[in-house]
Amino acid sequence: MSGNGFEFFGLSGPHPPSWLPKPRAPFFIYNAAILRQNAADLRRMWPASHNRHTHLFYSVKANPNPHLVEEIAGFVDGFDVSSFVELEMLRRMRISEDRITASGPGKTDAFLELACSLPVRAVHLDSSEEYQALKKYLRPMSPQPRITLRLQLPGPQMRKLGIPTEEIRELLRTAPSRTFSGFHAYLGRELFSEERLSTTLATMYSLRDEFPMAFAAQFEIYLGPGIPAFTVAPQQLSMTSNSPVHIECGRSLIGTAGCYAAPVLSVKSFNTRRRIVIIDGGLQHLGSPLVSHLLGQKGVLCHALRERRESTAAGDELCPTVVHGSLCLWHDALHPSLMLPRDLKRGDWLAFAPCGSYGLTAAVSQFISQTPAREYFHDSSSTKPFTSPREISPATFQSYALSFSDRGKHAK
Ligand SMILES: Cc1ncc(COP(=O)(O)O)c(C=O)c1O
Incomplete structure (x- = not known):
């Protein structure tokens, strides 16, 4: 992004553009050109020369808006879903089942049953119990999804995801031959590193070599890379794998393609050094504050658009500002310290990126x-x-509505 970073969203000027919602309402805006650029950067990052195939998948949970999913379908190889509703949405959108994988630590029976009945390309198992549940829905005489095992990676934040290595060994030892097609691992959340990638690949290959009979002829690798949303094009990774690799990208594909803007509701000044701004938005629209524990303020952009048309002495003066959302929740604190115009007032707007x-x-x-x-x-x-x-907006499409209207039907 050039300029102040908001040109691609039509929000780079000093004043709110005419297309903003009336009456004032918070909104997200997404840009297709950034999406396509991110996809190209992500493909370049994974060295195709070293892999027989590198497939770019979109992790639907990152942003399931069907208009975006439809757009993304034009330039990715497939989609990873984490629930019955996400899978049902892709089915209704006529995304081919061979382009869909099913992951997540909380798969219901209904989700497993639908994944097997389509069948999807692959189911990434998250526990031995899930394998027992899945077996009920595998139909021996019909096409079946590939089954991969999600590795549990080291670190306290990773314990919820995947299967501990000893349990994986037990599954590989006892399952009928050729049951599994490969492995899955989630390398992030902002903990992604090349070292983590290469040690994870080494573990996968060593387990495959230890239990060759457990795997189908075509061994495959699926990775949720968890790469932070980029602000610059990434370097190419040095990695080797002679098996097909599927990378399921969420934030790295769509994060920088979206911007969030909300009207200012109040400005509370305590003294010349401290000021709080409350916006008509916050954690009711964002999964987390804009500043992350791991990355801090890196990459966070904010731009003020002021209703006031005439210039004032305070117009160009900046003032340290804490930005809060409009919920009565203590953790609805979006940013602890932004330099924003001193003359900011109710009715002005703040735009934030990346928020896709x-x-x-x-x-x-x-x-x-x-x-x-x-x-x-x-x-x-x-x-x-x-x-x-x-x-x-959600009212004009069915995916969010689907999760309410079909509630109960898929809670088997
Ligand atoms: C299985 C799997 N794949 C892909 C992703 C996408 O991760 P990110 O948005 O960090 O790219 C996740 C995120 O939780 C995941 O659990």
Whole structure:
């Protein structure tokens, strides 16, 4: 991104553009050109020369808006889903089942049954119990999903995900021959490193060599890389694998393609050094504060758009500001320290980026029923002139509604 980083969202000027929602409402806007660029960068990052195949998958949980999923379907090889509803949504969108994998530590019977009945390309097992549950739905005479085993990686944050190595050995020793197609591992959340990647690949290959009979002829590797949303194009990784590798990208594909903006509700100044701004938005639209424990403020952009048209002495002066959301929750603190115009007032707007991933559907959306966020999509690759974006708000599509209307039916 050039300029102040908001050109691709039509929000780089000093004042709010005319297409902003009326009456004022918080919103997300996504840019297709950034999405496509991120996909190209991610493909370049994984050295195709070393792999017979590198497949780019999109992890739907990062942002399941079907308009975005439809757009993304044009340039990725497949999708990873984590629930019955995500899978049902892709089925209704007629995404071919061979382009879908099923992952996650909380698979219900209904999810496993649907994954087997389609069947999807692969199911990534997260526990031995899940394997027992899955067996009920595998139909011996029909096409079946590939089955991979998710490795549990070291570290306290990783214990929820995957199967401990000793349990994996037990499964590989006891399952009928050729039951499994390979392994899966989630390398992130912001803990991604080349070292983590190469030690994980080494573990996968050594388990395969220890139990060759447990695996199908075509051994495959699936990785949730957990790469932080980029602000610059990544370096190519040095890695070797002679098996097909599927990378399921979430935040690294869609994070920087989205921006979030919300109107200012109040400005509370305590003294010249301390000021709090409360916006009509917050954790009801975002899965987490903008500043992460691991990455700090790295890459977080904020831009103020002011309603006031005439210039004032305070107009260009900046002032340290804490930004809070509008929920009555102590942790609804979006940013601890931003330099924002001193003359900021109720009715102005703050825009934040990157905010394309883990937004609306990762948020505490029902708490105190504050203003819902709208969603917009801009599909021109040029930033000038910025034509009005297309609205893709939840009310106009079925995926979020699906999770409510079908509730119960899939809670087997
Ligand atoms: C199985 C799996 N694949 C892919 C992802 C996507 O991760 P990220 O958004 O960090 O790229 C996740 C995230 O939790 C995951 O659990």
